[in-house]
Amino acid sequence: MLSTADALATLLGAARPIGGTETLATLDALNRVLAADVVSPLDVPPMHTSAMDGYAIRTADLAQGGRHLPVSQRIPAGHAPQPLAAGTAARIFTGATVPPGADAVVMQEQTEATDSGVTIVHAPKAGEWITAQGADIRRDSVILPAGTRLTPQALGLAASVGCAALTVVRRVKVAVFFTGDELTMPGEPLKPGAIYNSNRFTLRGLLQNLGCDVTDFGIVPDSLDATRATLREAAGAHDLILTCGGVSVGEEDHVKPAVEAEGRLSMWQIAMKPGKPLAFGAVRRGADRSEADGEAFFIGLPGNPVSSFVTFLLFVRPFVLRLAGATHVSPRALSLRADFTQPKGDRRNEFLRARVNAAGGLDLFPNQSSAVLTSTVWGDGLIDNPPNHAITAGETVRFIPFTELLY
Ligand code: AMP
Numbered sequence: 001m002l003s004t005a006d007a008l009a010t011l012l013g014a015a016r017p018i019g020g021t022e023t024l025a026t027l028d029a030l031n032r033v034l035a036a037d038v039v040s041p042l043d044v045p046p047m048h049t050s051a052m053d054g055y056a057i058r059t060a061d062l063a064q065g066g067r068h069l070p071v072s073q074r075i076p077a078g079h080a081p082q083p084l085a086a087g088t089a090a091r092i093f094t095g096a097t098v099p100p101g102a103d104a105v106v107m108q109e110q111t112e113a114t115d116s117g118v119t120i121v122h123a124p125k126a127g128e129w130i131t132a133q134g135a136d137i138r139r140d141s142v143i144l145p146a147g148t149r150l151t152p153q154a155l156g157l158a159a160s161v162g163c164a165a166l167t168v169v170r171r172v173k174v175a176v177f178f179t180g181d182e183l184t185m186p187g188e189p190l191k192p193g194a195i196y197n198s199n200r201f202t203l204r205g206l207l208q209n210l211g212c213d214v215t216d217f218g219i220v221p222d223s224l225d226a227t228r229a230t231l232r233e234a235a236g237a238h239d240l241i242l243t244c245g246g247v248s249v250g251e252e253d254h255v256k257p258a259v260e261a262e263g264r265l266s267m268w269q270i271a272m273k274p275g276k277p278l279a280f281g282a283v284r285r286g287a288d289r290s291e292a293d294g295e296a297f298f299i300g301l302p303g304n305p306v307s308s309f310v311t312f313l314l315f316v317r318p319f320v321l322r323l324a325g326a327t328h329v330s331p332r333a334l335s336l337r338a339d340f341t342q343p344k345g346d347r348r349n350e351f352l353r354a355r356v357n358a359a360g361g362l363d364l365f366p367n368q369s370s371a372v373l374t375s376t377v378w379g380d381g382l383i384d385n386p387p388n389h390a391i392t393a394g395e396t397v398r399f400i401p402f403t404e405l406l407y
C-alpha cells in the first residue's frame with residue numbers, strides 16, 4: 001500500500017499546469033489564479049496622509065514652548081494642501097494629504113479649538129499619526145506574484161494600486177460522473193435497494209469552490225459500454241475527468257476496465273482511512289484517439305460518501321490547484337489538543353472527523369464510518385492520525401481545518 005504522502009507526491013508530480021490565460025476585470029476575478037505578477041505602478045499611499053482627524057503641525061514649533069497655534073489652512077481628504085507656514089497648524093482630516101513642512105498630526109481629542117486657533121494639549125513626537133508615502137506598497141514592487149489565488153483582500157490590494165484588470169489562468173475544466181445502479185436523484189422516489197446520489201452534490205460543490213468549470217454527466221449505469229462512451233465524450237473538452245464509485249474490484253466495478261480501454265490507469269491502494277482505493281490515469285482524446293491529440297487526466301474516487309469527500313480534499317484539491325497553476329496547494333495544519341482518547345491505532349493513516357470545542361481542544365465524532373456523512377457536517381476538520389497511533393486525551397494532534405481544504 002502507498003503512503004498518503006507518496007500518493008500525493010506522485011499525483012502532484014504528474015500535474016501539468018494548463019497554462020491558458022484570460023484577462024478579467026478585477027471585480028470579476030475572485031478565486032481565480034493569477035497568471036502574471038501584479039507590479040505596483042505607484043506608492044501606496046501615494047502621499048503622506050493623516051491617520052486621524054486633528055491638526056498638522058511642525059513639532060519644532062512646540063519644542064520652542066508654544067502650545068497655542070493659529071490655524072492657517074483646512075485640508076479635507078482629496079484636496080491638495082499649501083505648505084504649512086511656520087508657527088501655524090493646519091486643520092486636517094483622516095486620509096488627507098499632510099502639508100509640506102508638517103511632521104506630525106495631533107488628534108483632535110488632544111487639542112482645544114479657540115477663537116484664535118488651536119491649543120495643543122499633548123505635544124506629539126515627529127511622525128505621529130502620519131501614514132508615510134509608500135508605507136503599504138512601494139512603487140515597482142510585486143504585490144501579488146503569479147500563482148496567487150485571488151481572495152477578496154487580494155482583489156482589494158490590486159485595486160489599491162489602480163489595477164482594473166487581471167490576467168488569470170482559465171478555469172480548469174472538469175467532467176464528473178457517478179457510477180452505481182443504486183443511485184437515485186433527490187426528487188425521485190426511492191425504489192427498494194436504492195440510495196440518493198449525495199456525492200453528486202458534495203463533489204460538485206467542492207469543484208465549484210475551487211473555481212472549476214464543471215460538466216456534470218450525472219449517473220452512468222454500471223456497464224462497461226456506457227462507462228467507456230462517457231469517458232470518450234468527456235475527454236475531448238476537459239482537463240480532468242473525475243468519477244465516483246466503481247473503483248473497487250467487484251464485478252460491478254466497470255470504471256477500471258473502461259479507463260484501461262480508453263487510456264491508461266494506475267490503481268492505488270493508499271494506506272488511509274477513509275479512502276483506500278484511488279484510481280489515477282488518463283483518457284485519450286480526439287477522433288483517431290492517438291497520442292498526438294493528448295489526454296485528459298482521470299481520477300476515480302471511491303463511492304463511500306466520506307471516502308470520496310476526504311480523498312477529494314487530500315488529493316483532488318491540490319491536483320486541481322496545481323493544474324490551475326496555484327503556488328500554494330497544501331493545507332496548513334494546526335497542532336491542537338485531543339480532548340478524547342482513541343485507545344486503538346489503525347494500520348492506516350486515519351483522517352478523523354473532529355471539531356474544535358470551546359476550550360480550544362478537539363472532540364471526535366463518535367461514528368467514524370466512511371458511510372456516515374453526518375460526521376463531515378458535524379466536524380470542522382480532519383485529524384491526520386499516523387498509522388498505528390493510539391490517541392490519549394491531552395496529547396497534541398495534527399488538525400487540518402476544513403477552511404484549509406474546501407476552497
Ligand atoms: P463503490 O465505490 O461503487 O463500491 O460504492 C461504495 C459505497 O458507496 C456503496 O455503498 C455505494 O452505494 C455508495 N455510493 C457510491 N456512489 C455514491 C454516490 N454517488 N452517493 C452516495 N453513495 C454512493
Ligand code: MG
Pocket residue numbers: 179180245246252303
Ligand atoms: Mg458501485
